[in-house]
């Protein structure tokens with residue numbers, strides 16, 4: 001599939017007048033805001049803001065943020081974000097990417113019956129993720145942080161990977177990880193603007209964004225708790241090598257970070273979408289890592305093409321893992337994807353789930369008794385979510401009849 005050109009920021013947008021509408025999410029590194037341009041209210045963007053002063057020491061946020069910007073600036077693909085603008089002040093580093101209103105795949109899965117996706121939905125999402133990873137690998141970038149929380153749903157219902165601060169540029173020849181000095185200023189697309197004015201404009205105009213940033217910080221939303229939807233008891237720990245349940249055996253062993261670590265994580269993701277849990281989770285990091293190294297994944301039910309694919313991706317020896325030799329094209333050939341029209345993937349106009357239009361959602365942010373930020377989300381007048389600090393845990397309009405419709409429309413052949 002040919003990557004589509006990036007969506008250009010509207011020519012008449014005045015970045016100096018962007019308004020922060022609400023907090024979309026909070027990670028280890030920064031806070032992501034939903035921002036709009038009052039001149040064109042329909043254009044909404046996600047603005048990730050990293051406060052250099054608070055996080056620099058603990059997370060080396062400045063370096064990681066610059067790396068993420070450098071990676072984003074090179075991405076041009078329908079299932080990957082496009083860098084729209086950057087800002088770099090003494091205290092803050094910020095960048096804008098297109099807004100994904102559908103929340104993430106983890107939240108969406110928890111909203112399904114039995115918290116699992118059907119094989120046809122898994123096939124659709126797996127195909128899009130495979131395309132995104134293929135594009136990254138072709139650029140020599142290993143993603144290293146594949147997990148449902150980093151897979152966002154665009155307005156169109158198609159997917160978009162996010163969070164590239166753990167990604168690395170690989171030398172194709174040796175496969176060894178190398179982190180070249182990130183280039184923040186180089187090769188900016190024509191439409192990219194400098195957001196420095198926003199920061200100053202906002203602080204001049206009462207510090208709307210800065211005020212929100214302060215409020216979020218004081219809420220002490222931890223990177224782990226933000227991962228936890230209010231309706232789930234599942235928590236994941238992030239470490240320097242990625243999220244523990246998704247870490248490949250060769251990374252646990254300290255053997256290296258080849259492209260195959262993404263194919264391992266792809267296998268874990270498919271397993272989680274199918275069974276509603278990851279295969280190697282233990283009661284602590286040590287046990288999880290031991291399971292990753294020694295345990296075989298358990299497969300319930302009858303043998304299917306999906307199970308075969310997962311098993312071949314969860315091969316502990318990276319050199320025997322599906323995708324090791326020839327990358328995504330090798331995985332695309334697997335029986336699970338047989339009949340899939342890869343060239344028409346972006347043309348699917350009714351993907352499995354669609355986000356409700358922005359206007360139909362109401363979000364109210366309130367400060368809790370303990371001083372945290374809680375977001376109440378209403379959909380068509382009914383309260384549907386109450387999430388600590390992260391309104392991105394949004395309700396999705398699910399279209400459970402997708403399999404029927406797919407067959408009706410011949411989309412299983414897309």
Ligand SMILES: Nc1ncnc2c1ncn2[C@@H]1O[C@H](COP(=O)(O)OP(=O)(O)OP(=O)(O)O)[C@@H](O)[C@H]1O
Nearest residue numbers: 024025026027028029030032046098099100163392
């Ligand atoms: N384009 C977007 N549209 C909507 N929500 C977004 C977007 N980008 C990020 N978010 C939300 O913000 C959250 C934090 O973003 P992100 O994962 O990039 O931050 P981070 O600080 O790098 O996190 P981590 O702790 O994993 O490193 C995401 O989980 C998601 O909920």
